Amino acid sequence: MKTAVVTDTNSGITAELGKELGVYVVPMPVMIDGKTYYEGVNLTQEAFFQSLMSGGDITTSQPSPGDVMELWDSVLTEGYDELVYIPMSSGLSNSCASAIILAGDYEGRVQVADNHRISVTQYASILDALKLAKEGKNAFEIKKALEAAAYDASIYIAVDTLEFLKKGGRITPAAAAAGSVLNIKPILTIQGDRLDAFTKVRGTKRCRAKLIEALKNDFKERLAGEDMSKIRVGTAGSFRNVEDARAWRQEVADAFPGFEVIYGNLGCSIATHTGPEARGIGFYKVL
Numbered sequence: 001m002k003t004a005v006v007t008d009t010n011s012g013i014t015a016e017l018g019k020e021l022g023v024y025v026v027p028m029p030v031m032i033d034g035k036t037y038y039e040g041v042n043l044t045q046e047a048f049f050q051s052l053m054s055g056g057d058i059t060t061s062q063p064s065p066g067d068v069m070e071l072w073d074s075v076l077t078e079g080y081d082e083l084v085y086i087p088m089s090s091g092l093s094n095s096c097a098s099a100i101i102l103a104g105d106y107e108g109r110v111q112v113a114d115n116h117r118i119s120v121t122q123y124a125s126i127l128d129a130l131k132l133a134k135e136g137k138n139a140f141e142i143k144k145a146l147e148a149a150a151y152d153a154s155i156y157i158a159v160d161t162l163e164f165l166k167k168g169g170r171i172t173p174a175a176a177a178a179g180s181v182l183n184i185k186p187i188l189t190i191q192g193d194r195l196d197a198f199t200k201v202r203g204t205k206r207c208r209a210k211l212i213e214a215l216k217n218d219f220k221e222r223l224a225g226e227d228m229s230k231i232r233v234g235t236a237g238s239f240r241n242v243e244d245a246r247a248w249r250q251e252v253a254d255a256f257p258g259f260e261v262i263y264g265n266l267g268c269s270i271a272t273h274t275g276p277e278a279r280g281i282g283f284y285k286v287l
Contacts, residue, residue, distance in 0.1 A: 012264030062095035091193025120234030164275035
């Protein structure tokens with residue numbers, strides 16, 4: 001039984017990286033000034049940020065059923081008996097629910113895993129799925145394993161500007177204006193299905209420290225008694241400068257000595273809502 005692993009670009013896995021890993025990737029659509037672009041296909045991060053910062057009208061949506069099924073069909077004709085599809089969390093998008101409906105036409109050959117993750121924790125699920133596939137697990141077994149481990153992860157995200165939360169309707173214009181004057185950096189958290197406010201601090205330096213503190217508290221409280229050899233630390237960001245991304249990953253690595261720390265770019269469809277220079281931190285447990 002040969003099982004393929006398929007995901008979307010919200011995992012931080014581009015088509016190019018997918019080829020290196022042996023993963024198939026559905027590019028997330030991003031609408032810019034009325035035209036649809038596909039992340040990593042005809043939209044680079046550089047072009048995306050240029051449009052974002054110049055005030056372009058940018059919205060996101062889920063992949064079309066036709067695009068998803070076209071990729072699935074292509075994979076299943078390349079010698080794979082079945083595939084497991086790992087989209088972003090059903091709590092943050094309807095794309096997972098739509099995929100589950102579409103999979104009903106494939107007589108079990110397509111299994112959709114809703115493991116309630118996004119960004120670096122979703123990326124980790126892809127690596128777990130590849131490992132399980134190499135061990136001979138079938139698509140249904142991989143799906144069940146990923147869903148059982150769904151909540152063995154945590155993410156905290158801080159935005160640099162309130163402008164894009166205002167555009168998305170998550171905060172009022174008055175709150176955005178006041179926050180900008182006071183240099184307030186809101187920190188959000190994703191625990192499974194929900195994106196919630198966690199706290200807010202003033203200034204970038206305090207923001208970085210608070211993110212690290214939040215994860216250290218998770219280590220003390222949520223992970224007490226866990227096998228820490230299976231815990232990994234993830235970092236992410238919508239940085240326009242690669243050196244800023246490297247510096248954030250290194251700052252976190254210094255704060256968590258002895259732990260493997262990975263970094264992933266926030267996908268364009270996520271950065272649309274966070275804006276540029278957002279940074280994230282989290283943990284996940286490997287299978």
